[in-house]
Amino acid sequence: MKELLTGIGVPFAGTLLGAATVFFMRGAMRPLLQKSLMGFAAGVMVAASVWSLLIPAIDMSDSEGFMKVFPAVAGFVAGIAFLLLLDVVVPHEHIDGSMSEGPKSGLSRTAKLALAVTIHNIPEGMAVGVALAAAMEHSGYIPMAGAIALSAGMAIQNFPEGAIVSMPLRADGNSRLRSFVVGALSGAVEPIAAIITILLASMIVPALPYLLAFAAGAMMYVVVEELIPETQEGTHSNMGTIGFAAGFVLMMILDVVLG
Numbered sequence: 001m002k003e004l005l006t007g008i009g010v011p012f013a014g015t016l017l018g019a020a021t022v023f024f025m026r027g028a029m030r031p032l033l034q035k036s037l038m039g040f041a042a043g044v045m046v047a048a049s050v051w052s053l054l055i056p057a058i059d060m061s062d063s064e065g066f067m068k069v070f071p072a073v074a075g076f077v078a079g080i081a082f083l084l085l086l087d088v089v090v091p092h093e094h095i096d097g098s099m100s101e102g103p104k105s106g107l108s109r110t111a112k113l114a115l116a117v118t119i120h121n122i123p124e125g126m127a128v129g130v131a132l133a134a135a136m137e138h139s140g141y142i143p144m145a146g147a148i149a150l151s152a153g154m155a156i157q158n159f160p161e162g163a164i165v166s167m168p169l170r171a172d173g174n175s176r177l178r179s180f181v182v183g184a185l186s187g188a189v190e191p192i193a194a195i196i197t198i199l200l201a202s203m204i205v206p207a208l209p210y211l212l213a214f215a216a217g218a219m220m221y222v223v224v225e226e227l228i229p230e231t232q233e234g235t236h237s238n239m240g241t242i243g244f245a246a247g248f249v250l251m252m253i254l255d256v257v258l259g
Helices: 002-023 031-059 066-089 109-137 144-171 176-185 189-203 205-232 237-258
Strands: none
Touching (some): 002 144, 031 205, 066 205, 109 144, 109 205, 144 237
């Protein structure tokens, strides 16, 4: 139980610490730093999707040929479709965006920025939740140490995400406290998504490979649709690439060494 609570809570702690940087840093976040952090987060998510989610999803299948990869394929496609649906039906606005996305609404820019990061955090929470569930039900494929490694990786990449939310809000004129609270609340969906996923997986154990791949697809959607394009716009795009490489290598090491 202690490991389960740790796995659920650590990623949110990363968001809290990242959002808290608004109390110590002054002015807007420099584009070079922001692109580096976003690239780092993208690298962590891609590595986690492959080593912590897709490979175990394939390994869990006892079938041969195409049917061995079918759960991973079906879950991955469903994860992409789910995030695409959220992108369409939820009003939101990205940090570097000048236009709102999703349906028209009377929400403030602050609320739309928070919703954008909340959408990003749903698949991360699901990834942690399904990895923990798999560790409890099928430790031969994902040991608990591997699930905790994934949780730690999400916490590390949540630190820059928390800062990426709170710092621009502060630059827009919000108070430090308000910027911190909004940044912190944007990550609150992660433990909620993790708990829901754990409960769902425990009730439908055969669905674990599909859920693992679903979380991978959802995270990859965020990376390809939002994070990578934002790191490549304007100047310092090379820092986004370097950040991606650093995040990918770190998450790969965490998963292989600890898992």
